[in-house]
Amino acid sequence: MFDARKQRLAFDATQARQIADRRRGIGCDQLIVIEPSSDADAFMRIRNPDGSEVEACGNATRCVARLLLDETRKQKVTLQTVAGILVCEDAGGGAVTVDMGAPELSWERIPMAEAVDTNRFTLTVEGESLTASAVSMGNPHCVLFVDDADAAPVATLGPKIENHPLFPRRTNVEFVSVRDKGYLRMRVWERGAGITQACGSGACATAVAAFRRGLTRDHVEIELDGGVLSITLKDGHVFMTGATALAYSGTFAFDTK
Numbered sequence: 001m002f003d004a005r006k007q008r009l010a011f012d013a014t015q016a017r018q019i020a021d022r023r024r025g026i027g028c029d030q031l032i033v034i035e036p037s038s039d040a041d042a043f044m045r046i047r048n049p050d051g052s053e054v055e056a057c058g059n060a061t062r063c064v065a066r067l068l069l070d071e072t073r074k075q076k077v078t079l080q081t082v083a084g085i086l087v088c089e090d091a092g093g094g095a096v097t098v099d100m101g102a103p104e105l106s107w108e109r110i111p112m113a114e115a116v117d118t119n120r121f122t123l124t125v126e127g128e129s130l131t132a133s134a135v136s137m138g139n140p141h142c143v144l145f146v147d148d149a150d151a152a153p154v155a156t157l158g159p160k161i162e163n164h165p166l167f168p169r170r171t172n173v174e175f176v177s178v179r180d181k182g183y184l185r186m187r188v189w190e191r192g193a194g195i196t197q198a199c200g201s202g203a204c205a206t207a208v209a210a211f212r213r214g215l216t217r218d219h220v221e222i223e224l225d226g227g228v229l230s231i232t233l234k235d236g237h238v239f240m241t242g243a244t245a246l247a248y249s250g251t252f253a254f255d256t257k
């Protein structure tokens, strides 16, 4: 995360790829630039490691919110993204709750290339028929319920679904198994990033998809490789609560030309 509220800082796609590169750059799953906002406490710009600019990132929202909560000593802060304004609240013990807004369920808004029932549709990948759900949390998600998420072929199937013609802007892909009505196990292939330890917007999309299918209640714990997120569906909105931890804070010197 780069703080550009006092000093103008803008990265193009090439620079974002260089910074995100784990061998030659700093290395990250998303590159975040915190900018000034006249409508919220700050604006958050999000880029994937492939350089693409995206609409949402649940994990980064919690992290940026944590910095702003500590800085302002307020109980709530607002964060603007290209998809809208998010309200983030201190949940105690370093955790943050984010109102991730209302999920988008229409195929046109996900967006998908053709009319499907987003609750349950068939995706054909190399001749194999898969049953999936689609949800947008500002960014697109394709959720697959599987018997055992730990055994799911995330690395091979993930990129094929990410780039499937049914998703003209590509998609994030979640592989999910239901442990019980209040507990899910999820692994993720992220658009423009690949396999990551966790995806906050993916966990929100998964909770929505599971609830629509009648698999879970309106509150679930979702176990990701990087930790557990609590997701609550209330009044048409999705609330995500999860931990934050500061790994490093300081100054980097690098050539932005």
Ligand SMILES: N[C@@H](CCC[C@H](N)C(=O)O)C(=O)O
Binding pocket: 030, 048, 054, 055, 056, 057, 058, 059, 060, 139, 140, 172, 190, 191, 192, 193, 196, 198, 199, 200, 201, 202
């Ligand atoms: N790869 C995503 C953007 C990042 C999502 C993020 N990891 C999260 O926590 O929500 C995309 O391309 O939409």
